[in-house]
Amino acid sequence: xxxxxxxxxxxxxxxxxxxxxxxxxxxxxxxxxxxxxxxxxxxxxxxxxxxxxxxxxxxxxxxxxxxxxxxxxxxxxxxxxxxxxxxxxxxxxxxxxxxxxxxxxxxxxxxxxxxxxxxxxxxxxxxxxxxxxxxxxxxxxxxxxxxxxxxxxxxxxxxxxxxxxxxxxxxxxxxxxxxxxxxxxxxxxxxxxxxxxxxxxxxxxxxxxxxxxxxxxxxxxxxxxxxxxxxxxxxxxxxxxxxxxxxxxxxxxxxxxxxxxxxxxxxxxxxxxxxxxxxxxxxxxxxxxxxxxxxxxxxxxxxxxxxxxxxxxxxxxxxxxxxxxxxxxxxxxxxxxxxxxxxxxxxxxxxxxxxxxxxxxxxxxxxxxxxxxxxxxxxxxxxxxxxxxxxxxxxxxxxxxxxxxxxxxxxxxxxxxxxxxxxxxxxxxxxxxxxxxxxxxxxxxxxxxxxxxxxxxxxxxxxxxxxxxxxxxxxxxxxxxxxxxxxxxxxxxxxxxxxxxxxxxxxxxxxxxxxxxx
DNA sequence: GTAGGGTTAG
Numbered sequence: 001x002x003x004x005x006x007x008x009x010x011x012x013x014x015x016x017x018x019x020x021x022x023x024x025x026x027x028x029x030x031x032x033x034x035x036x037x038x039x040x041x042x043x044x045x046x047x048x049x050x051x052x053x054x055x056x057x058x059x060x061x062x063x064x065x066x067x068x069x070x071x072x073x074x075x076x077x078x079x080x081x082x083x084x085x086x087x088x089x090x091x092x093x094x095x096x097x098x099x100x101x102x103x104x105x106x107x108x109x110x111x112x113x114x115x116x117x118x119x120x121x122x123x124x125x126x127x128x129x130x131x132x133x134x135x136x137x138x139x140x141x142x143x144x145x146x147x148x149x150x151x152x153x154x155x156x157x158x159x160x161x162x163x164x165x166x167x168x169x170x171x172x173x174x175x176x177x178x179x180x181x182x183x184x185x186x187x188x189x190x191x192x193x194x195x196x197x198x199x200x201x202x203x204x205x206x207x208x209x210x211x212x213x214x215x216x217x218x219x220x221x222x223x224x225x226x227x228x229x230x231x232x233x234x235x236x237x238x239x240x241x242x243x244x245x246x247x248x249x250x251x252x253x254x255x256x257x258x259x260x261x262x263x264x265x266x267x268x269x270x271x272x273x274x275x276x277x278x279x280x281x282x283x284x285x286x287x288x289x290x291x292x293x294x295x296x297x298x299x300x301x302x303x304x305x306x307x308x309x310x311x312x313x314x315x316x317x318x319x320x321x322x323x324x325x326x327x328x329x330x331x332x333x334x335x336x337x338x339x340x341x342x343x344x345x346x347x348x349x350x351x352x353x354x355x356x357x358x359x360x361x362x363x364x365x366x367x368x369x370x371x372x373x374x375x376x377x378x379x380x381x382x383x384x385x386x387x388x389x390x391x392x393x394x395x396x397x398x399x400x401x402x403x404x405x406x407x408x409x410x411x412x413x414x415x416x417x418x419x420x421x422x423x424x425x426x427x428x429x430x431x432x433x434x435x436x437x438x439x440x441x442x443x444x445x446x447x448x449x450x451x452x453x454x455x456x457x458x459x460x461x462x463x464x465x466x467x468x469x470x471x472x473x474x475x476x477x478x479x480x481x482x483x484x485x486x487x488x489x490x491x492x493x494x495x496x497x498x499x500x501x502x503x504x505x506x507x508x509x510x511x512x513x514x515x516x517x518x
Numbered sequence: 519g520t521a522g523g524g525t526t527a528g
Contacts (some may be wrong), residue, residue, distance in 0.1 A: 014519085050520060081521040088522095112522040147523045154524095184524040215525040250526045257527085286527045318528045349528085476528095502528080 013042070014051040021055040029055050046076055053079045057086045077103070081110045088117025093126075108140050116148035119155070127152035128161070143174045147185045154189040157472050157499050160392040162193045177205045184212040191220030194470065194497050194504055211237075211245050219251035223503045225514050227259030234268075246281060253287035257294055258503060260517055265291045286315040293323025294517070298332050314344040321350065325357050330366075333357045348379045352435075359435035367437065386451035386473040388459060398454040401446065411457035415448050418457075422487040425510075430480035452481050452498060456488065459496075468495035476500050477518070486510050 013036055020029035033052060036042045042049070049072055056065030065086070069079055080103055087096035100106070100114050111134045118127035131149045134141065146169060153161045169176060169186075176183040183206045190199035203209070203217045214237040221230035234252045237244065244252075249272055256265030269288055272278045280288075285308050292301035301320055305312050317339045324333035333354060340350040351374045358366040374381075384400035398405065405411065419427075434443040447453075452473050459469035477485075477500045485496050490510030498505045506513035 018519095047519085054520070076520090078519090078521050083521095085522065107521095109522050114522090116522060142522095144523050151524070181524050186524090188525065210524095212524050217525090219525060245525090247526050254527065283527055288527095290527060315528055320528090322528055353528095 010042070010045055010047045013048050017048075017051040017055040021058040024059060026059045026061060029059065044073060046072070046074065050076065050079045054082060057082055062086050062090065077105065077107060077110065081113050084110065084113045084117070088113065088120065091121050093117055093121050093123065106139070108142065108145065111139050112141075112145040112148060115145060115152075119148045119152040122155065124152035124155040128156070141168075141172065143172070143179055143182050146172065146174065147181055150182070150185040150189050154185070154192040157192050157194065158389045158392075158395070159193045159195065159470060160389050162189055162195070164392055165189070176202055177207055180206065180208050180210055180213060184210075184216050187213060187216040187220060191216070191223055192499075194499060196220050196224040196226065196504075209240075209242070211242055211248060214242060215245070215248040215251050218248065218255065222251055222255035222258060224506075225258055225503065227255045227261055230255035231261075231264060244276060244278075246278060246284070249278065249280075249284055250287055253284065253291060257287060257291040258514070258518065260295050262291060262295050262297070282310055282313050282316060285310070285312065286319045289316055290319040290323070293320055294326065296323075296327055298323055298327060298329050302332055302335070312339070314340055314347065314350075317343065318350065321353050321357075325353055325360075328357065328360050330357055330361050330363065346377065346379065348374070348381060351379060352381060356435040359437070360432050364437040367435070382474070384451045384473070384475050386455040386471050388455050388469075388471055390462070396455075396458060398451045398458065400451045400454075401449045402451075402454075403449065405454070405458070407458065407461065408454075410461055411454055414457040414460055415453060418484075418488055418491075419448065421491045422484065425487055425490060427483060427487045430478075430483065433478040433480040447480050450478065450481050452477060453484060456485070456496065460492070460494070465494070468497055470497050470499075472499045474501060476502065477505065482512065482516070482518075486512055 013032065016032045017029060020026070020032065036048060049068055053065040053068050056062070056068065066083060069075060069083060080099065084096045084099050087099065096114065096117050100110065103110055115127050115131050115134065118130060127148060150165055153165055169182065174182055176186050183202055186202045187199045190196070190202065199217065199220045203213060206213060214233060218230045218233050221233065230252060234244065249268070252268055253265055256268065265288065269280065269284065272280050272284065285304070289301045289304055292304065301323060305316055305320060317336045321333055321336040321340060324336060337350060337354040344350060351370055355367050355370040358370065385397060387395050387397045389395055403412070429444050429447050431440060431443050434446050436446065452471050455471045456469065459471065463469055477498060485498065485505070485507045487510065488494065489496050489507035496507040503518065504513070505518070
């Protein structure tokens, strides 16, 4: 294919393109591209074209790279894969998938690029599906593939998948104690699957640990409410000479936040700049606002937002609004909501939060104003949803208020029975957890059909008595469900583990691992 | 001589 030009000419242009991509100079790159057209004879020169595609992709001009690629009569696997990755990186998995499907001969790297792409774009089911297809087609896998698969399992929080992964890692002959990337991914997976003990086992046996492994483990402890362990690990890492990064600080501050450790959090926040030379970013401020707000120091939190040196974003105001919900503070909620509606006009969650805050204060007029605003913007609430992993690959889903499940008759019976039993130990439905202005009977009906209660009923019907009941859900667990779960763990002797959108609750003997603070 | 990797608040 290089008939018309001698190798050195191709080599020169290729080197020029490389220099442009390293120097981030797209103008020079374009000029050089034009020159190759002027000189001519490079139409079928894969060597030149591949480096040209690479340059455009690296400089963020994906469509230009794609055009060069499309015009090539013969394309090679490397550019093909490079484009798949580029589409995945900008979140366009549809284009990535189209390219992948057209690829005539797919190798391990191309498959891995797709699996990883799905995992990185919050499509864990697609990632796992593709990985299974990859295996069925007899494609080899290595530890890079596994890292994507492990990350997908972490997102699903599916413990049965995590057992399956353990087998695959072993079969591959990969030793997580020696591979720091696989080890770190496993730590995250076990933590997110509710098994912080196994996460620590991986961490503990690793021969080499870096900032990723430490940050993952600290964040794992934070998720499970083990704030002291998280802080201890943080100090250990510093003593070992491993420099914490921005992510590490988010993990430590989250740990403090979820355990009401205000002073420790303040000290660590101050040390970021003083000791580690990292200036706190907007996310770190969001953590601090969360820390203060969760502890009920709403005025302090507001003051911090108003005096912070960088522009607060939706996350910062959102953390404040969330705390206003916990402490029913409508005044500060209003301030936070006004900013949020400006910054994130279409984020449904903010409207729901504000509406719920008004509802718990009994301000039904304000509730309907917010609801009207939502209707005008045609924002639809995404329903509360819980799911349960019955066996590997089989997931049962439950939606709030939805009684169309084939076993919902039995489930209803179980829930009524539990409710009666709970009365005798002092449980009363918490009407404040219902954000609608309806009568008490209707409130009771709404409460008893919250998705996690439906899942619990299904679990009690179908899971062996000696096994814990695992439930995952998409939104924060409400006060009523929380005390309901505490009570059920007491009267049935069952262990119930719920992963909400943020963290884990382990219910056992009438108590929750979060100490009723979440 | 070129393609695929882990941690992030609400």
